[in-house]
Amino acid sequence: MLNTIDGYIIDLDGTVYKGKQLIDGAAEAVAFLKSRGKRIVFLSNRGNISRRMCCEKLTALGLDVAEEEIVLTSTVTARYLQRHMPGCRTWVLGEQGLKDELAAYGVKEAARPELADWLVITLHETLTYKELNDAFRAVRGGAKIIATNADKTFPGDDGDAIDVAGMIGAIVHSTDVQVEVTVGKPSSLMAEAALDVLGLPPERCMVIGDSLASDIELGQRAGMMTALVLTGSATREMAVAAAKQPDLVWNSLADVSTEMEKMV
Amino acid sequence: MLNTIDGYIIDLDGTVYKGKQLIDGAAEAVAFLKSRGKRIVFLSNRGNISRRMCCEKLTALGLDVAEEEIVLTSTVTARYLQRHMPGCRTWVLGEQGLKDELAAYGVKEAARPELADWLVITLHETLTYKELNDAFRAVRGGAKIIATNADKTFPGDDGDAIDVAGMIGAIVHSTDVQVEVTVGKPSSLMAEAALDVLGLPPERCMVIGDSLASDIELGQRAGMMTALVLTGSATREMAVAAAKQPDLVWNSLADVSTEMEKMV
Numbered sequence: 100m101l102n103t104i105d106g107y108i109i110d111l112d113g114t115v116y117k118g119k120q121l122i123d124g125a126a127e128a129v130a131f132l133k134s135r136g137k138r139i140v141f142l143s144n145r146g147n148i149s150r151r152m153c154c155e156k157l158t159a160l161g162l163d164v165a166e167e168e169i170v171l172t173s174t175v176t177a178r179y180l181q182r183h184m185p186g187c188r189t190w191v192l193g194e195q196g197l198k199d200e201l202a203a204y205g206v207k208e209a210a211r212p213e214l215a216d217w218l219v220i221t222l223h224e225t226l227t228y229k230e231l232n233d234a235f236r237a238v239r240g241g242a243k244i245i246a247t248n249a250d251k252t253f254p255g256d257d258g259d260a261i262d263v264a265g266m267i268g269a270i271v272h273s274t275d276v277q278v279e280v281t282v283g284k285p286s287s288l289m290a291e292a293a294l295d296v297l298g299l300p301p302e303r304c305m306v307i308g309d310s311l312a313s314d315i316e317l318g319q320r321a322g323m324m325t326a327l328v329l330t331g332s333a334t335r336e337m338a339v340a341a342a343k344q345p346d347l348v349w350n351s352l353a354d355v356s357t358e359m360e361k362m363v
Numbered sequence: 364m365l366n367t368i369d370g371y372i373i374d375l376d377g378t379v380y381k382g383k384q385l386i387d388g389a390a391e392a393v394a395f396l397k398s399r400g401k402r403i404v405f406l407s408n409r410g411n412i413s414r415r416m417c418c419e420k421l422t423a424l425g426l427d428v429a430e431e432e433i434v435l436t437s438t439v440t441a442r443y444l445q446r447h448m449p450g451c452r453t454w455v456l457g458e459q460g461l462k463d464e465l466a467a468y469g470v471k472e473a474a475r476p477e478l479a480d481w482l483v484i485t486l487h488e489t490l491t492y493k494e495l496n497d498a499f500r501a502v503r504g505g506a507k508i509i510a511t512n513a514d515k516t517f518p519g520d521d522g523d524a525i526d527v528a529g530m531i532g533a534i535v536h537s538t539d540v541q542v543e544v545t546v547g548k549p550s551s552l553m554a555e556a557a558l559d560v561l562g563l564p565p566e567r568c569m570v571i572g573d574s575l576a577s578d579i580e581l582g583q584r585a586g587m588m589t590a591l592v593l594t595g596s597a598t599r600e601m602a603v604a605a606a607k608q609p610d611l612v613w614n615s616l617a618d619v620s621t622e623m624e625k626m627v
Contacts, residue, residue: 102416158432202561228490235516235525252499261492265537272532273515347382 100346101305101359104324106297107132110153110308111143113331114352118256121160122330124353129162131356139168142306144283144313146172146221146247146263148196149203149315152262165218167296172247172283173197175292176219177204179282180245188214190242192234192266193221197247213240220278221247231269238274240355254332268319285317294321307352309333314347328352364602364610365623367568368588370561371396374572375407375417377595378616384518385424386594388617394428395620403432404560406570408437408547408577410485410511410527411469412460431560436511436577437461439467439556440483440546444509452478454506456498456530457485477504484534484542485511486527494535500540512547518596548574549581558585571616573597579609 101179101350109115115125125285132139134179141164145153157164173196180187188209191198197219198208215237221231238244238268267278282288290301297304305324308314309331318325326347327338338348351354373379379389393554405428408415414433416610421428442453443520445468454474455462461483464474473479479501487494497508503510508531515528531542546552554565561568572578573595582589591602602612613619 126584154599204548224492226490226492226495228488231490232519232525235529236522237524251539255496259503261537265495265499265533268534268536269525269529270530270532272536273529275515292405 100324102362103356104137105306106138106140106294106299106301107355108140108142108293108297108304108306108318108323109352110306110310110314111141111157112145112253113309114307114314114328115141115162116160117159117330118254119238122351124351126161126173128352128356129164131359133163135359138297138299139164140293141169142284142289142293143169143171144248144250146175146176146197146283147194147223147247147275149199150174153198169294170289170296171200172219172289173200175288176221176245176247176282177201177206178292180206180219181281184217187216187336189217190215190221190234190237191219191221192226192230192270193219193223193224193247197221206269209237212242215240215242218242218244218270219247220244220263220266223266224251224267231266234266234270235273238270238276243279244270244276245280245282246278249278249281250283284313285320287320290317290321300326307349307355310339311337315341316343319343322357326355328354364625365619366590368401368567368569370402370404370406370563370568371480371556372406372557372561372568372570372587372617373616374574374578376409376517377423377427377573378571378578378592379405380424381594382518384524387613388613388615390529392616392620394430397427402561402563404431404557406548406553406557407433407435408512408514410440410461410547410573411458411487412437412465414492415463416460433562434553434556434576435464436547436553437464437485438446439512439552440485440509441465441470442556443544443546443552444468444470444483445480448481451480453481453483454479454498454501455483455485456490456534457483457487457496458489461485473501476506478555479506482506482508482534482580482589483511484508484527484530485538486517487530490530495530498534499537502534502540507543508513508534508540509544510546513542514547549584551584554581554585571613572620575601575605575609579605580607583607590619592618606622
């Protein structure tokens with residue numbers, strides 16, 4: 100099956116690394132794919148960092164990767180606003196990484212919350228009440244809501260931690276305004292952005308990730324092959340029990356090279 | 364009508380003061396009622412302060428008031444947990460005032476979020492991500508949720524600000540656990556606590572407040588006379604349009620003395 104695949108869409112958290120720790124064999128697997136001339140894009144639901152920050156992290160972990168091979172929800176949110184809402188003014192409930200991606204796509208910030216056309220929400224690990232209140236005021240002032248993703252929880256260094264859903268819930272619940280656009284996997288926005296980077300049709304691409312609900316679902320919706328890795332949130336039992344099972348279940352990303360070597 | 368009334372349940376924000384400002388004639392009206400031997404209880408949905416803090420504020424504004432004449436949602440939440448959940452361990456997403464009220468009723472704090480039986484949520488104007496995450500972990504660890512109130516917004520010094528509903532939304536949306544108990548007006552918990560302080564049956568009591576949804580509704584549910592004042596969130600038009608109209612509509616709390624003087 101793998102000999103029809105020229106492009107790999109690889110999830111990051113739970114697939115390449117866990118928190119600050121590289122997953123065994125991940126760097127070698129990426130190097131192996133590149134040595135075989137395969138195209139790669141790393142696709143993550145992280146919206147609070149920029150591609151540059153992400154690239155620095157991956158490089159520090161020993162991966163050979165360029166910024167152009169990384170697509171984050173911060174990236175795709177910026178791209179979406181640039182393309183579909185030209186000239187819009189944004190207010191960010193989130194971190195610098197998202198602001199950097201918006202700036203990279205030329206998306207402007209509003210001078211005050213009340214002047215924003217869009218409130219952009221992402222994970223904000225240094226959130227304060229003041230920032231929450233500014234976001235609230237943006238929406239009360241008429242801003243629509245776009246969220247980089249809607250994850251409820253992420254694996255923090257000391258256990259599961261509250262994710263973007265918390266920030267979204269605070270604003271939605273206090274304003275009664277619903278989220279207009281959620282960018283994160285498994286959305287077609289993310290699939291399209293990844294395929295654009297690869298420059299390949301979906302049937303020649305494979306998604307590798309640890310989440311049935313985001314990675315595998317994204318691949319299946321877009322007509323791509325899918326491989327679930329068991330280094331993150333999912334177990335083999337979950338894969339078997341899934342309504343739509345992944346094409347492959349691997350112990351880890353390292354299996355991609357083992358499987359390709361078998362083929363030869 | 365007023366000559367059958369011996370106890371007055373008086374709302375604070377929008378009725379006695381607005382932000383840091385006393386409402387014209389409010390102190391005199393309270394003094395007048397006391398001079399006529401009327402019993403008074405101040406009943407507020409504020410859950411982030413203690414009776415002591417509130418009493419200090421009212422005294423500084425020139426009102427003659429004792430701590431025992433104040434009932435806040437922090438007070439009633441503490442009372443509820445003491446009576447109905449004896450021995451329970453709590454985790455607070457909120458401010459010191461609520462912690463003080465819980466301590467006053469002997470309600471214990473859990474040593475860690477994961478050990479809490481109840482998460483108690485109130486307005487938290489110095490909220491941080493860390494505190495939001497601790498609250499999230501309390502609920503993920505099995506704590507039920509009790510909220511002092513569910514107000515979406517309060518009048519801040521520089522405009523409407525995000526209220527408890529924001530804090531509630533963050534936790535509910537990220538954990539999928541619903542709020543078990545909401546204490547604030549118009550709940551019967553608040554009416555009972557106020558009547559206990561007055562030591563009078565509802566038919567001898569009147570509620571005076573600026574909110575149709577919380578003050579007037581509470582009075583009507585409990586079988587008390589109600590007077591809406593127009594110094595806060597409601598207008599005369601809103602009173603006229605209400606499905607269940609208040610018995611009286613006054614320009615301000617000062618009207619209570621004018622009306623009583625007419626009777627004599």
